[in-house]
Each structure stands twice: as C-alpha cells, then as structure tokens.
Amino acid sequence: MAAWLEKLLVYCYARIPAALRPAFRSVFFWGQIRAEALVSRRRVRYGQRVSFLDFEIAHLEPFEYLSPRPNEVEIKTHCSTVSPGTERAVLCGLPGARKTFPYFPGYSCAGEIVATGSRVKGFKLGDRIAGRVRHLSGESVGTDFIFHIPEGVSYESASLIELGIITLQGLRKARIQPGDVVAVLGQGLIGQLAGRLARAGGASRVIAIAPTRNRARAALAPGGATEFVAMRESAFSPSSIAADVVIEAVGTPDAIATATLCARPGGRVVLLGSSRGLSRNVNLAALLQHRDIELVGAHISDMPATEASPGRHTYRQEGELFLDMLRTGRLSVTDLVTWRAAPDECNAVYETLAKGGREHVAMVLEWQRSVTNGK
C-alpha cells in the first residue's frame, strides 16, 4: 500500500469514534482481502488461528486467507509446536520481546499440502511437510521454509522442526568433539533437544542442569543427558561441573553468568537461549578473561541463507538433518511432548505457559481435533 494512502487511512481512522473502530476494522479487512482476491484471481479461504489478544491472553479465532500464489502452496496443518521461550516472551511482554497486539504466534508446524501454485517445483498435492508456519489451521506459504517429512516420521515429531533447527545450529557452533563433557543449562524444550543432539554429536557425558527435578525424567531418557543436577535441591557449585562445552538454554542474563561458571577454564559457552533483559555489574574479566572462556553467540537469525561453511550450515541443511535424524531414530522427541491440546484449548495452554509452564516440555496443538476450518 502506498505510504500516502496508508497515512490517509490512519488519519481517517483516528477520527472514528473508538466504539466504532472494531466494526470499521472488520469491514475494512473484509473488503481488502476480497479486493486482493479479485485482483490476483485467488479465492478467499477460511481458517482458525491462535491470536494473542493482549498480554497473557491467547484466543482461537477465525481468519481469512487467500489461495496460493503461483509460487506458494496451501497447507492444512496437523500439528504445531509452541515455542516456549519466544512465545512466552511476547505473551508476557518480557524485555526485548515487545510486540503490538493482536499478535499471531508460532513458527514450527507440520501438515499437508492441499493446493499448489502453478510455478511451484518440488512439492505436490498431498505432500507431508513441516516448516516455519504459525499456529493456524491452514495458510498459503512460500516453499523456502518448508521441508518434506520423511516416511515414518509423524506430524507431531516433525512439528518440532524449527526448534530442532534452532538447536542444531547452536550445537554446530559448539564444535563438540567425541569425548567432550557437555553441560546444558536449562531443561525447557530447547535444552532437552540440546542434550539429545549433544549425545548424538559424540559427547561422552551430558549434564542436564535445571532449578528443580521437574523435567529430569525427560532429560535422562535414553539418548539424552547422562546426569541431572537440580540447582535448588543440592549444594550446587557451578565450578564443579567443569564442562568442556556449556550450552546456555535458559534465556536470561543471569543464566549466561552461571553457564560461564559451569565451563572449565578454556571451555566454551554457547548462547543458545534468546537472552532477554539486562544485567549489571558483570565481572567479565573474572568470568571470561581470566579463565580463557570462549563465548559463542548462536541465534537462528545468524544462519547463512545459502552459503554453507564449516560450522555454519544453511537453514535448509539443518532442517533436512533434523528430519533425517527423526527418520533414522538417532533422535526421538515423542516423549518430550507433554501436552497435546486441541486448538480451542490454546487459551489454557498459553495461560500455563505465561505462568512458566514448568510442568511441561513441549506443548503441541493438534489442528485436526475439533477444528471446523472456519465457515
């Protein structure tokens, strides 16, 4: 939309009485999508999606989208996995995650293709796919961020794909060597995946560290961590961990300091959690410099789009690897799913998440349960 037209609309909108604005918005968007459908010769589709209406309020609501463009596919979602860190941060307004509401969360889902654009290559009707899609029953998306789900991998497991990619790119930057002692600080979903991928990557010992033993069973499952340390339940001394590599998967500045203390002198700390907030009076000399600690930033936004290099794979490479590990059984995530919710339970799911969600690891929305797909 042209900037002048947008300004004019905002000017007019501001002069509408507040009570009439919701109705005006509905009419405007109703007309806008139909005008776009007419111009681009596409059809209006009806779906449902999760919407954050305000802080700590999630709601399942109907929405409209258009059938795919020539380079898009339309997907019908089967499962979408809640990203506990990012989505909770937005839901609760944590530092650095401020968004305007309504906000439509989600970026890790699995489903099937129900329509394809005329210029799409490599994907066809009925293909099972997983990728970066929001929490919704269906949508038209480009093919850059979707992957074929291999035979034998369930929609549910595949729906963890984006979280798997996030973890894999971090583990790759950790440069774990066979025989390394790896500590994973934080046992949320990313921490649990990191423990399992570290084992698969050759670590001899994987020490899972969390405040309590709430998630110990999942962490110590076959293929996962070899030890579990509950910081609040024992005389926890970070220096006793002495790990070669520490994966920080909490997402707070204080956790970075703790992770650093868990590393042996000369060790490496990978910042996998999306740290939010500020920390003051950090003695970097004592934490890092005097102990020769290497601090590695590992956010998914830092991944190369196309050009891979040693230690830096592309988004597509990591996604395909994650799905292949699921296919071959080198990685299992089924037991990490602690809440399989119907979409209309999203309000309760996110209420639990807003309170910390400590009793859960992965929460999956199952879109084929009581979803009417709109009208």
Added chain:
Amino acid sequence: MKPLQIGIVGAGGIAQRNAREAVASGAARIVGVFDVNHRAAREMAKALQSRFIPSYEELLADLEVEAVLLSTPHHLHRPMAIEAASRGKHVLVEKPVANNLDEARQMWDACQRAGVQMTVNYSFRYLPRIQKAKQLVDAGALGDIVGIQIINHQFKDAGYWSGARSNSPDDWRASREKCGGGFLIMNVCHVIDYLYYVTGLKAARVYSEYATLGSPAEVEDIISVSCRMNNGAIGSISASSIMRGTDQAEERIWGTNGSMILTSDGLSVYSTRAVDGRRPGKIHDLKKFPEVSWTAEWVKAFAHSVRTSGPPEISYADAWENLAFIQTAYQSMECQRPLDVPAFEARQ
C-alpha cells in the same frame, strides 16, 4: 407436588410481597394471615383470598398450617421460630436469621428437635444475574479471587425509621435491641450472602468502623468494613443509608484472570479466559436477564426440600455464616481491633 400450606406471620410491606410471591410460585398455598395489627392482617388476608387469624397461637394450632413464613421484626424471629418448631411447623424466616448467633443456634436446635426444616430469606441469590455470576466464577472466569468490594449507598428518610411509611407503623428498625444493627444487618446482609454464594469464599477476619451520623436511630447508618477472606483475598464494604440524591449499589469481584462488576442492571465481566464461549480480553456487558421472582424461587425450593425431605437450598449454615460476619464486624469496632470471624463448623 402438593403445595406447601403456609401461615403468614406479619403484614408489613415485605410480608405482603413474600406472601404474594409464595402464591405466585405455585408451590405454596396461604392458609391464613396473622399480624398484631389486625386491620393490616385482615386487608392482607382479603387480598390473598385467604383468612385472617387473630393470634399466633391459633395460627400454630391450625392443622392445615405446615409452615410459617415469619416476616416480623428481627428480635421476634427467635421466639416465634422456636414456638413454631415446637408445634411441628417448618420455618421460613426473613433475613437476618436472628440478632445474634446464640439466638440463631436456639432456633436451629428447636427445629432439629422437632424434625422440621428452616430456611432464611436470602433469596437474591436466585436472581438470574447472580446465578450467571456464579456460573462464570465456577467456570474460572476470574481465576483465583483476590478482591471483593461492596459499595451500597442510599437514603432512608425519617419515615423509614419511625415506621410512618409502613402500613403497620413501628419504629423497631431504629432500635439496636430489636433490629440488631442498622444498614449492615438490614440491607447489606443480602449482598454478603450472594457474594459468599457466588465466590464460595467466607470472611476469615474483619474490622469495621461505623456510626450513626444522620438518622433518628440507635443503629448505624454508615459503615466501612475491611476483611480478609478465607483464601487470602481482601474485601471491603462501603455502605450507608444517608447518601442523599443518589443510589449506589455495585459489587466488584476480581481475580488472577478477570474481574466482574455486578449492578442492579446486570453484570459485566472481563476474563483472560474464553469462558462461556465469550472472547477473552474484552469487557462483556450482560444486561438482558429474564424477570424472575427471587422470593417465589426461594419458596419453591423450600417446598421441594420439605416434600422430598432434602436439605434446604438456603440453609441454616448459610444464615449463620452471614450473621457471624455481621456480628463480628460490629464487635470489632466495639473492641477497636480486627477479629477472626468464627467458622460454622467449629461452633456446631
């Protein structure tokens, strides 16, 4: 189901309303009407197409009478209820159950001994908006309740206190001995009852300040109460019968997940949860409720409990807890410190 045969005791304004609604409930038949004011009782009996009974003794001796509906001054509740029970009559009594907990206990004991049932007219809880509020609270719309506020102000003129505006003039409402208290025990007790009912909470500790600042009465006409509920929530009451020119009646309940405002028009609710199929994060005004006679519902429910020998929906425990709150609130100012509200179970 055979209608409950009721003897009406008292012919004041509320008594007339209670009797009319009892008939309208379809679950009761008025056998006779008694009041010390014979003229008022005769007129009322005529209007109800019932018969005038000249004394309470004769009413209780009437074999047709299965239950008495006592709409009399508070201090008469105890002796009249005990006498009725001793004659094998079930008891419907106006609120409050009595002027203090000892009197209430004596009434209950008499009913227990005689094997008859007793209920107290806290019938506002049958109002559709109150039922809706309870349904929303039970469904978790508010989450864990953290605050309750009652605002209730009106103006009661000199005629109210002298009884001049009543068809059966009597100044008992101005007497502490006869009435047990003022605006709190006389009017706000209804609100306390239905908020107990809606929230399922009871007050655990209470402190009040009250005074008589603008009425020809011994009892309070303004009161402020602070209390802590048994779940830790904090409550407050601001009430008076000396606010001229405006009526205020509003209750607010709020919790970890929402808030609710109850007014005489209806209720508004805000919740972070999609309760009752309503969009969360939005204030919903619920105003269209069916017209229901709360008194008729009360009589109907009691008649059913008598016929089925089940416990009354509005029980002695409900009335006792209501009175325990009120009595403790009054006592707290007298001794100038917060007091624990006795729990029903502990005293029985």
